[in-house]
Amino acid sequence: MSQTLSERLAQVLRLLADGEPHSGDAIAMRLGISRTAVWKLIGQARNQLGLEIEAVRGTGYRLSEPLELLEPARLSAALDPEALGRLNRLEILDSVGSTNSVLLERARSGLGAEQPVGDARGFDRGDVCLAERQTAGRGRLGRTWVSPYGRNLYLSVLWRFSLAPAELGGLSLACGVAVASALRRLGAREVGLKWPNDVHWRRRKLAGLLLEVGGESQGPSYAVVGVGVNLRLTGVDAAAIKQPWADLSQVLTTETPGTKLPSRNRAAAWLISALLAALDRYRHQGLTPFLAEWRALDAYPGAPVEILTGAQCIRGVYLGIDEQGALRLQRPEGVRSFAAGEVSLRPTPS
Structure with missing residues (x-):
């Protein structure tokens, strides 16, 4: 394709x-x-x-039904005022393999860093890439992200940090809080977070994040945060998803019958605004200011779960996250911690 x-x-x-x-x-x-x-x-x-x-x-x-395509002018007009000051570059592509891949290539080649107006090294603003469709959209652990033309949201944000890459370990959790907050602003009141970086509604996946980082071992570094949000899935699209899913149209219809799906451009703008604010805050304060909200949004507190790491399956009771964002699991021998990026979390069958 x-x-x-x-x-x-x-x-x-x-x-x-x-x-x-x-x-x-x-x-x-x-x-x-x-x-x-x-x-x-x-x-x-x-x-x-x-x-x-x-x-x-x-x-x-x-x-058969209208499509609201993304338009730079409409999207920019819906951004929060603070987001405009944090935005270095915004581009909308008709079709791409992956928005993350576009920005990763830019980060590695140094392109896009020549125009920042604030910090001399560009640490105070980000580049944003959106696409109407992705032909190779991807999630964590090599999974495919279903990305049909003109229906959902597929976007990535590139942000540069003075920090070392190792200091970005909690960034996916901070961005998860940002995405959940944007979805709540759009009317999805019952969203929750699944460690490390999925946004669920009633334990079905509504949105997902993919964080990819690089840079010098002692800094500076960069992060590309990819986000996919299901707005409205057709039957054909839904059949390609291999896990329980939800879309925003379904969420709004269930929670507040009669509520219409918000403008796709506005939804994208609010999502971008939340992400840029979170990235800017993380560069100053790290994960700490996001911990309380992440815990309040945690979808699985106290649940019996399975942790999959490599070929190993470890069962226990999920205890939430520690101050570094690692997952805490109660085992017969005591509490164990797992760092983001190493495991998957799934509820055990009841």
Whole structure:
């Protein structure tokens, strides 16, 4: 599957996004191409992107439901004022392998660091990359993140630190708090956190984070924080997810019937605002100011769990996290701690 969309296909999708019928002649004239070329592009949208596009006799082509595509102006207008001061660069891509990969390449090559206005070395602002779809979206431990075109949120933030990489061990927890806070602001009141970096709703996955760090052993360092949020999943998309899941549309319908799904651009802006604020706070204060809120959002306090580390399965009672963000597990021989990035946590069957 190609990582990128042709500019022509992207133009067709922007025309069709309103959900209204558009004739093949009108599309062809607008883009300066033939009717046959339009027909081929519609086929690509159906076959490559899985979009449901109806061909209505006498009226033209129409998406089965409108898509709200991401727009730089609308997104920027919805950012918190403080976020604008923390933002170095914002880009929106039609299609990419992974937004994390885009920013990791930039971090490793040093690109994007030439324009920061605040700190001389750029430690006070971040780069943000969003995509309408990912062809190789990924989560922790090499898992795939389902990333259909134009429906959910897929974004990454690159932030540079004066800290050593080892000092970023609690950053995924801090960012988890930020994502949960943004989702609560959007109306999802019952969200919780699953160690180390999943956001759950009623113990189903609503959002996930992937943190990738690098840099010099004594600093400076960088972190790329990737976030995926399920806004509205189709049946086909949901079938590809191999764990219990939730989307924001379902959450809002259940918690507050009649509530509409918020604007996708606004949801992205609030998520970015929360992440930039958390990253800026972490560079000054570390994990400490996030601990109380993380514990309040913990979805599994006191639960019997299994810790999977390599081929080993360790069972015990989950005791939450310590001051460094490590998971604490009650075992017959005493309490053991596990660092983020080494294990997975799953509730044992009841």
